Amino acid sequence: MTDQIVEKVAVQTEESRNQGRRAFLKGSAAVAGGVMFTKAASAAEGAGYDAKKAVAPYAGKEEITTVLQDGAARKTLGFGVRKYPYGMPSPFEKEVQRRTLEWLTPDSMASITMTPLHQLHGIITPNGLHFERFHGGVPTINPDEHRLVIHGLVERPLIFTMDDLKRFPSVSRIHFVECPANGAMEWKGVQLNSVQWTHGMMSCVEYTGVRLSDLLKEAGIKPEGKWIIPEGADAAGMARSIPLDLAMDDCFIAYAQNGEALRREQGYPIRLVVPGCEANMWVKYLRRIQVHDVPMQHREETSKYTELMPDGTAQRFSWYMEANSVITYPSPDFKMEGPGKYFLRGLAWSGRGKVAHVDISVDGGKTWKEAHFTSPVLDKAWTRFELEWDWDGSEAFLMSRVTDETGYVQPPMPQMRKLEGTNNVYHRTAMVTWRVHAWEDGKNGGLIENVQY
């Protein structure tokens, strides 16, 4: 399928931060959207009117009169009910979609698409835009024929139909789900000029399902049972090893996302939900859970999802996604249209619990201001933040830094790189920086790009 968006790829920063943090935009400089000012801004002269406000839309009596005329939509009937028994977005939103990087994985059956974070609002990801990650393509499973087996070191091996599962007590919670490879391409330096590419391997939805602990108690864990091995019914046979303590905590088996049945791309008819932990543990198309005395050493926890350290050893079982944040607006898909008031916006989240606070810097980390939250603050879920910013048009370096309720502070990239080197792929949760080019900078004025230091 042809992707209509030009991939914007920035070269790596050539010099260190202290040497000026210059960076170059290479390839297409086209931007997908613009931060627009109303042209008539300076015409505003009402009593007490603050011209520095975010908008200045008064445009004189004539234009008001024009705008108040009945438009085309008033003069024709629209379409009727049930044109879309299951609705779809407006055709004007057709560019808001999941996208992949063609070069990222060699095969569409074992690849990923990213959620367009820069186009989203609030903390809920609509089901149609939830990121995808498959290891063997997406099966279309008949829920009437699907079974979940719990076996191994249990008192009573159990077989569940979908109806059986729905008859257990239910739980509905809003959680983010994040691939540990989110940001993988940024370990060695900046590569990608869109928050959809740097952070889009995650989504946040409301899941409904059955507590895993209820099912495991029903089966009765034998004393020697210390690990669970969930396994998917798809061609990949995805499996992971999860310690029993974690499994008995707040995990559940979801049959719904955002109110309706799971989507196929997210594991229809059932997937495991492991709140706060990396997404590959959230096994999709879940067909069995084996209770075991030792971890499984499955291929997806040896060949993949391990972290190659500078000394050549590999970190394994890095379950939790540490606190992370990103400014989504403005970000490289946008272009500043002039100095003025902006509201910096973004997402913060933590696999360890709730977001406690978020600080924002516009000068590359020299000074910080606390942002406020514009959404509910929920456990292991996205939190939206916002901060007023009067941009004077000079070069700026936008950064966000989250602190979670455990006190963990999101590190800068040099600190993360110093500890883990640059050969690692997973759990790159350090801060990112958006460089805003000075307004007077010729044709690049107002451009926003991903830089590192």
Next chain:
Amino acid sequence: MTDQIVEKVAVQTEESRNQGRRAFLKGSAAVAGGVMFTKAASAAEGAGYDAKKAVAPYAGKEEITTVLQDGAARKTLGFGVRKYPYGMPSPFEKEVQRRTLEWLTPDSMASITMTPLHQLHGIITPNGLHFERFHGGVPTINPDEHRLVIHGLVERPLIFTMDDLKRFPSVSRIHFVECPANGAMEWKGVQLNSVQWTHGMMSCVEYTGVRLSDLLKEAGIKPEGKWIIPEGADAAGMARSIPLDLAMDDCFIAYAQNGEALRREQGYPIRLVVPGCEANMWVKYLRRIQVHDVPMQHREETSKYTELMPDGTAQRFSWYMEANSVITYPSPDFKMEGPGKYFLRGLAWSGRGKVAHVDISVDGGKTWKEAHFTSPVLDKAWTRFELEWDWDGSEAFLMSRVTDETGYVQPPMPQMRKLEGTNNVYHRTAMVTWRVHAWEDGKNGGLIENVQY
């Protein structure tokens, strides 16, 4: 468009509750789903195993072995990423859709479709299933050309583009939205045998937008300005009168629902959000807000959305949706498959704030037990409740009763009817009753139907 589901219409209850509450199912007795027991329930004999548990899925070693074989999905690759850049539900879920009653309104351009509440989970309604209500069809508006005007008794008439609106501080909140005609068909007696028909004129999503108070302050309300008149750009020119105090409270102008742009059916590109109040005030395709000294007396607040009282007068300006609740499972779309343990589930909500508690009766209101909540409890949003029920197979009458944080208790239907008669159409928020037919009742055993008393 052909609706594949047979409409199930029950005749009105013929006798009063005290005379036995008999009711008859008329027309098709087909049910859309069933509450299934695993057939092998009685085979369970593990140590400590409680056969009365909701499920009893142990089915012997042979079946476990069979189920553990690799199934069809394991043996073939599924489809790859970006088959659906904007995703859709599994084809197995195609019956989960918005539906209308053909006889309810004479024209599809001024009609309604209902959300399939019995098929939903959690508190978020997916955008594709959000109920629809149009007065003049759905326009497809180009957001680049759309304008919002604030004028009338203001210091500074203002014109906003969509980009202008997005540059204001944002707010993201989860709220229910409900047509005051929800339940309208039930005033005189029971008519409809599905919770999609009795309560489906509502949904609950996360909205993101701009506080209305910020925009009104920007315009500067003149001292004589006491009402706002929001008006839509569609063929219906929907308008309502809203007192300034209410407008300055927690209203906002939404450009997003569940993360993405509003759907056309819900007002793309912008709609007013009036939390807790009847949905017709949430003007869609919002094109202007006139500040006025008196209410407008628009046709939609004189011919419609007024409540005809027994004495012939009409109640007007019934803004708030009072506390309400309904059991969605089991409900008339399901059929009990035998005595055993069930978890009664439903939705509660209040236009006045948070849900405080929900009681459930299985004996038609003689005795009550408190349900627990299985979702976050948010302001003016749906709350999910659940209660364990050991059904002995005898006739039962299921009811739920919500109390909100103001202390308001949901009334029984006779009380509401005594006050408001039966000619009213709107704000029927009284309790409903689902009759469960006794298990031994021949072919009707386990059927569930909507009854009144």
